[in-house]
Structures are given as structure tokens and as C-alpha cells.
Amino acid sequence: MSVPLTLLGLLEREPSHGYDLKRDYDAFFSRGKPLPYGQVYGTLGRLARDGKIIAGESEPGDGPERKRYVITEAGVTEFESWLDEPVAPEPNLQTVLFTKIVLALMLGRDAQRYLDAQRAAHLRRMRELTDLRRAGPLVDTLLADHGLFHLEADLRWIDQTTARLDALAEAVRR
Amino acid sequence: MTTALIEARDLKLAFGETPALRGASLSAGAGEVLAITGPSGSGKSTLLHCLAGILTPDSGEVRFDGRRVDLLNEERRSVLRRDTFGFVFQFGQLVPELTAEENVALPLLLGGTRRTAALAEARPWFARLGLDGLERRRSGELSGGQAQRVALARGLVTRPRVLFADEPTGALDSLAGEQVMELMVDAAREQGTTVILVTHEPRVAAYADGQTIVRDGRTSTLVPARTAP
Ligand SMILES: Nc1ncnc2c1ncn2[C@@H]1O[C@H](COP(=O)(O)OP(=O)(O)OP(=O)(O)O)[C@@H](O)[C@H]1O
Ligand SMILES: [Mg+2]
Numbered sequence: 001m002s003v004p005l006t007l008l009g010l011l012e013r014e015p016s017h018g019y020d021l022k023r024d025y026d027a028f029f030s031r032g033k034p035l036p037y038g039q040v041y042g043t044l045g046r047l048a049r050d051g052k053i054i055a056g057e058s059e060p061g062d063g064p065e066r067k068r069y070v071i072t073e074a075g076v077t078e079f080e081s082w083l084d085e086p087v088a089p090e091p092n093l094q095t096v097l098f099t100k101i102v103l104a105l106m107l108g109r110d111a112q113r114y115l116d117a118q119r120a121a122h123l124r125r126m127r128e129l130t131d132l133r134r135a136g137p138l139v140d141t142l143l144a145d146h147g148l149f150h151l152e153a154d155l156r157w158i159d160q161t162t163a164r165l166d167a168l169a170e171a172v173r174r
Numbered sequence: 175m176t177t178a179l180i181e182a183r184d185l186k187l188a189f190g191e192t193p194a195l196r197g198a199s200l201s202a203g204a205g206e207v208l209a210i211t212g213p214s215g216s217g218k219s220t221l222l223h224c225l226a227g228i229l230t231p232d233s234g235e236v237r238f239d240g241r242r243v244d245l246l247n248e249e250r251r252s253v254l255r256r257d258t259f260g261f262v263f264q265f266g267q268l269v270p271e272l273t274a275e276e277n278v279a280l281p282l283l284l285g286g287t288r289r290t291a292a293l294a295e296a297r298p299w300f301a302r303l304g305l306d307g308l309e310r311r312r313s314g315e316l317s318g319g320q321a322q323r324v325a326l327a328r329g330l331v332t333r334p335r336v337l338f339a340d341e342p343t344g345a346l347d348s349l350a351g352e353q354v355m356e357l358m359v360d361a362a363r364e365q366g367t368t369v370i371l372v373t374h375e376p377r378v379a380a381y382a383d384g385q386t387i388v389r390d391g392r393t394s395t396l397v398p399a400r401t402a403p
Contacts (some may be wrong), residue, residue, distance in 0.1 A: 126380035
């Protein structure tokens with residue numbers, strides 16, 4: 001799972017404090033494994049060093065960190081090209097695709113487009129595997145079958161998610 | 175990109191108040207296998223029936239080999255279906271009173287071929303589709319997968335230019351379905367038959383060269399056709 005890109009996505013929505021980023025990350029993406037503060041600030045530090053975000057002045061207040069972070073043009077570009085790129089059609093893509101879809105909905109983007117692109121990438125891969133199993137020895141057939149069944153499971157998830165996009169958008173909006 | 179052998183342009187069709195097609199387009203080249211996918215009730219079968227000249231769209235154009243199918247009268251369309259197209263449906267739909275080989279020969283018989291000649295054409299399909307020894311069985315004495323292979327032979331026996339297949343594996347388990355697909359694609363490639371395949375199963379659609387999805391009566395290209403190998 002890409003923590004830096006997810007944080008970039010959350011910052012593309014609005015400038016935020018580290019605390020807000022951690023809260024939203026944990027609420028939607030951490031799957032019961034909260035992001036340690038150390039990792040939040042470490043990641044933000046690297047993103048700032050690479051020019052993807054800018055850290056504002058420290059604000060007075062309680063707690064260790066009261067900086068507001070703002071995404072830069074370079075950060076937006078990086079985030080968008082990640083969002084646009086279908087995930088490699090291999091088994092177990094859900095985590096990354098799930099993250100992309102939720103972020104897309106949070107940012108009011110066309111999540112359907114990403115699901116369609118992913119569906120197309122999956123179908124192409126299934127066509128390749130089908131060619132492979134038709135041409136190759138039985139061992140290849142068995143391996144290709146394993147891939148095909150998993151990709152098919154992903155596709156069902158993509159279809160269900162497509163059918164539920166409106167409800168999902170409602171759930172992640174605030 | 176090959177030129178289209180069969181093509182639909184902006185088809186619209188309503189059944190009374192129910193719009194089934196709201197602007198459906200697709201095209202398939204000679205020898206291409208094209209899958210039509212999409213949710214239940216989206217208009218896949220209706221689109222297939224328009225392409226095959228079984229239904230006439232309210233508007234839009236259907237072309238086969240450059241000719242307008244939707245403008246032909248019923249008699250000419252029925253000749254086109256009989257001589258140039260082949261069909262396979264979800265539940266084989268074999269004629270129960272006929273033997274398997276008579277079922278395969280049926281399209282030839284209906285086209286006026288004499289019985290001996292028609293049966294002679296039908297027989298090689300049994301070995302080809304792994305149906306040896308089942309020539310004299312009736313459909314009630316065949317497994318689902320066997321019946322579907324007989325139906326496939328019947329669909330291909332006239333060496334059609336286009337084979338229309340509506341959920342040909344829908345009633346089969348995945349191994350039997352796979353077998354039908356392998357045979358269908360191999361036979362179609364061998365005789366240069368274009369296949370229009372309706373399926374809701376991605377693993378079945380993966381046999382096709384290209385995929386079009388129908389949603390609410392509208393089409394979009396999911397996977398563009400590669401050039402047929
Ligand atoms: N003969 C008919 N009379 C009235 N309505 C029809 C008729 N045939 C189809 N429809 C309607 O047209 C729409 C499209 O039906 P169609 O059979 O083309 O869907 P489909 O995509 O093939 O669905 P499935 O995957 O369930 O076979 C549906 O709303 C269906 O109820
Ligand atoms: Mg149907």
C-alpha cells in the first residue's frame with residue numbers, strides 16, 4: 001500500500017495538518033492497523049523534501065506538530081498519474097484499487113473511469129492468459145487457470161463496486 | 175484494423191414502453207471473435223437478434239458484407255439467416271425427436287440438401303467435437319455439455335460467415351464450458367467464421383479478440399479487437 005501517494009491524495013482534497021491526515025488515513029485505509037505518527041511525519045518530510053508538498057509555518061497550539069501541509073503542482077501531477085494508471089492485473093490488487101476508488105470519490109472525481117480502466121486491463125490480461133493456456137502444456141494451463149480465476153474474482157468486485165458507487169460516495173463524503 | 179463484415183450503427187429498439195437498445199453500435203471483421211458482455215437485461219440478446227436479422231431495430235443500421243440487413247424483407251432475412259448465419263443458444267435447443275446427427279444436419283436439410291448428403295456433412299463433426307459414438311442418440315440421452323457440442327456442430331455445419339452464440343456456456347460447468355469455447359474458437363478460426371458471442375462470464379469472453387459491453391442499451395468498447403491470429 002502506498003502511504004505517500006495516499007497522503008498526497010488526502011492533501012489534494014484540502015491542505016491539512018498531520019493529525020487530520022492520520023485520522024482520515026486510519027478511518028479509510030489502515031484496515032485496523034493505524035499509521036504511526038512517526039511514519040506520518042517521516043513521509044510528509046520526504047514529500048516536502050521532494051517538492052511534492054510544502055509545510056506551512058508552525059502554528060501555536062498543543063501537541064508536537066502544528067503545521068499545515070499544502071500539495072504542490074508536482075505533487076498533484078504525481079498523484080494524478082498514479083490514479084490514472086491501472087493497477088497491475090495480478091491477484092490481490094484490492095488494497096491499491098480500493099484506495100484509489102475511495103480517494104477518487106473523496107475528491108469528487110470520476111471513479112467510474114478508474115474502474116473501467118481497471119476492468120479493461122484485467123480483461124486484456126485474461127485474454128493473454130487464455131491464449132497462453134490454449135497454446136501451452138498442461139502445467140501452463142493450470143497456472144493460467146489460477147490467474148484467470150483470481151482475476152475473475154477481482155472483476156466481480158469491480159462490478160459490484162461499480163454498481164455501488166453512489167452509495168460509496170455518500171459514505172466517504174463528509 | 176480489419177474492415178467490418180458485420181456492423182451495427184446506433185441501433186434503437188423498444189418493446190412497447192421498454193427501451194431495450196438506446197444507441198448500440200459494434201462491428202466485427204471477418205474471422206473475428208467478438209464478445210458482447212454486460213449485466214442482465216442490458217440488451218445483449220436484443221442486440222444479437224438485431225445483428226442476426228431476427229429483430230428489426232426501430233432506427234439505426236445493420237450491415238452485413240456491406241448490405242443493409244435491417245432493410246431486407248422477412249423472406250430475404252430468413253434466407254440470409256439460413257444460408258449465411260449459424261446460431262447456438264444457451265440451452266442447445268436440439269429437436270428432441272431427431273437424433274444427434276439429424277440435429278446437426280438440420281440446417282442443411284432445411285436449406286434443401288438431400289438427406290444422405292446432409293448426414294454425410296454432419297458426421298465428421300462428431301469426431302471433431304469429441305462426440306464419437308453419439309450420432310444416434312436423442313437430446314434426452316446427452317449430457318448438457320454433449321448437447322451443447324451437438325448444437326455447436328449444428329451452428330457451424332453450413333460453414334456460416336457469422337456464428338451467433340447467446341450464452342453458449344451458460345448452462346455448463348466451467349470445464350464443459352471451456353471445452354465448448356475451445357472447439358468453437360478453433361472451428362471458427364479454421365473456417366474463417368466470425369463469431370458474435372454473448373456472455374456474462376469474463377473467462378468465456380477472454381476467448382474473444384475484442385469485447386463490447388452493453389449497459390442500459392448502450393454499447394462501449396471494453397477491449398478493442400486485436401488482429402485475428
Ligand atoms: N420480447 C420482449 N418483449 C418485451 N420486452 C423484452 C423482450 N425481449 C427483451 N425485452 C426487454 O428488453 C430489455 C433487454 O433484454 P435482453 O434480453 O436483450 O437483455 P440481456 O442483456 O440479453 O439479458 P440477460 O443477460 O438476462 O439475457 C429487458 O428489459 C427485457 O425485459
Ligand atoms: Mg440474453
